[in-house]
Amino acid sequence: MADLRVNIAGLQMKNPVMTASGTFGYGLEYADLVNLEDIGGIIVKGTTLHPRQGNPYPRMAETAMGMLNCVGLQNKGAAYFCEHIYPQIKDIRTNMIVNVSGNTPEDYADCAALIDGLDNIPAIELNISCPNVKHGGMAFGTSCEGAASVVRAVRRAYHKTLIVKLSPNVTSVSDIALAVQDAGADAVSLINTLMGMAIDAERRKRVLSIGTGGLSGPAVKPVALRMVYEVARAVQVPVIGLGGISTATDAVEFLLAGASAIQIGTANFVDPTVTVKVAQGINDYLERHGCASVSEIVGAVDQ
Amino acid sequence: MTLTEVCQLHQRYVLLKARPQQGDLPAMQPGQFAQLLVENSPATYLRRPISIHDVSADTGEVSFLVQVVGEGTRHLAALSQGDRLNVLLPLGRGFTLPQSPAERILLVGGGVGVAPLLYMGRCMAAMGCRPTFLLGARTGADLLRLDQYSQFGEVYVTTEDGSMGEKGFVTQHSLLSSQRFDRISVCGPKPMMVAVARYAKASATDCEVSLENMMACGLGACLCCVEDTAQQGHVCVCQEGPVFNINELKWQI
Known part of the structure; x- marks a missing residue:
């Protein structure tokens, strides 16, 4: 058995496999299907300071090897999370991480401050890359100044591991990554979804209620891999790679590209046990290649 | 499997x-x-x-x-x-089973929506109930496995082309004007379910519908299949449904 443990800016993980926000609920939804404690980290559904109803139905469209969604951050708000959901998840023995969103830097900071008070939440992931909301979200994540302003505000209010999730819908993702690193991010995760559209030719209508949505699934993997490779070479902080990972081979490719850990998203919808299969498969790869630990392959792709 | x-x-x-x-x-x-x-x-x-x-x-x-x-x-x-x-x-959450064998239950299905009603009929029969089926389709050839349904209750059919049963939609069937029911459980295309829900509301009959909103996970995680409800706002059809009482929904009926 290879050593699968990784350390992401102080966050100790038993293996490098995490679930991507919005694809695994609060973990509880999957508790009957997979042993949650075998997963390195669970990033729960995007949480905002105030409750949000999200966008109207329809919110998804399947695409070739992927899907579009425009959920729009439906959640019951940070206070509800702290009071009702946190007690249900605080004793799950893995890293339970909250994904935080907001409309303004102050929103993000206030929400992060509430989560900061929860003992068993060792990290947050800042979502500055949601393509499905009118205000906030990707509006911050697509400019260096916007991204840095949110990270600075949250850094003042939040004292544990701060991961910032980056948008791929930009010209230079490395510039954004550098900006959030300089503003105080402990790690970056990428990629969030790619903006896309689906059209129903027979009805001559756009399928999604707000017209556009975020593309995820295996279809986005090559784009994600390229961006992770670029960012890992640009920044000093650890990089968490995601985007279309559904097999251990996919995960290893992201590690080789420079990711210190990976997240699995849409594949959870297809196979609820995919996370533990990928963790096992990473171990098999390491053994097969005579590697003692995950860290040996991080960024180890030939130049 | x-x-x-x-x-x-x-x-x-x-x-x-x-x-x-x-x-x-x-x-x-x-x-x-x-x-x-x-x-x-x-x-x-x-x-x-x-x-x-x-x-x-x-x-x-x-x-x-x-x-x-x-x-x-x-x-x-x-x-x-x-x-x-x-x-x-x-x-998900299924249909409401009757409390007593005396309850008069109408099971309405349209197209492939007839599918869950067969198992509903079987479960009701096991409780000593005999439901009434009202099944609709475009043509007689689209009405499948009727012999299976008739094991458990009376079967009435409508077809849009009149090739089997009464011509028209399920809501136009004469059964609805001649008999009263304690509950109607419906599965089919949304326009059909809305029409049945209207009939149920007008006749003060309890009614539940099975929704088929597009979903990804089926486990309540992706939040894609939401339906807007009167009490709780957006809820996942895959978890809170797919069966809803029409009073829970915000349908214009």
Whole structure:
């Protein structure tokens, strides 16, 4: 058995496999299907300071090897999370991480401050890359100044591991990554979804209620891999790679590209046990290649 | 699971029967659904939510009535006996079962929406109830397995072309003007369910509908299949439904 443990800016993980926000609920939804404690980290559904109803139905469209969604951050708000959901998840023995969103830097900071008070939440992931909301979200994540302003505000209010999730819908993702690193991010995760559209030719209508949505699934993997490779070479902080990972081979490719850990998203919808299969498969790869630990392959792709 | 039978019922419909590779089937409520994995299908990615059509306690088989509507269901229809079928089940909240055998229950189905009503009929029969079925389709050829339904209750049909039963939509059937029911449970295309819900509301009859909103996970995680409800706002059809009482919904009826 290879050593699968990784350390992401102080966050100790038993293996490098995490679930991507919005694809695994609060973990509880999957508790009957997979042993949650075998997963390195669970990033729960995007949480905002105030409750949000999200966008109207329809919110998804399947695409070739992927899907579009425009959920729009439906959640019951940070206070509800702290009071009702946190007690249900605080004793799950893995890293339970909250994904935080907001409309303004102050929103993000206030929400992060509430989560900061929860003992068993060792990290947050800042979502500055949601393509499905009118205000906030990707509006911050697509400019260096916007991204840095949110990270600075949250850094003042939040004292544990701060991961910032980056948008791929930009010209230079490395510039954004550098900006959030300089503003105080402990790690970056990428990629969030790619903006896309689906059209129903027979009805001559756009399928999604707000017209556009975020593309995820295996279809986005090559784009994600390229961006992770670029960012890992640009920044000093650890990089968490995601985007279309559904097999251990996919995960290893992201590690080789420079990711210190990976997240699995849409594949959870297809196979609820995919996370533990990928963790096992990473171990098999390491053994097969005579590697003692995950860290040996991080960024180890030939130049 | 392993497919024990694949039966092409019609050009667009296939009946799949499957049995767990190990152990027994879990207990299932009528109206619940399963998520079927579509393998080797590069044009799709997600599972397909399919109603539980019937369950045989004797043989330990569950059956699915699949309408071929696109790439995913086309792949499912192309499976053969003996093939593996990766299934998550049972999911969601099913139909309300009667409290007593005396309750008069009307089960209304349209198109492939007739599927969950067979297992509902079987469960009701096991409780000593005899439901009435009102099944609608475009043509007589689209009305499948009627002999199965008639084991459990009286079957009335409508077809849009008049080739079987009364011509027209289920809401135009003479049964609705001649008989009263304690509850109507409906599964079918949304316009049909809305029309039945209107009839139920106008006649002060309890009514529940089975929604088929597009979903990804089926587990309440992706939040894609939401329906707007009067009390709780957006709720996941896969978890809080697919069956809802019409009073819970914000339909204009």
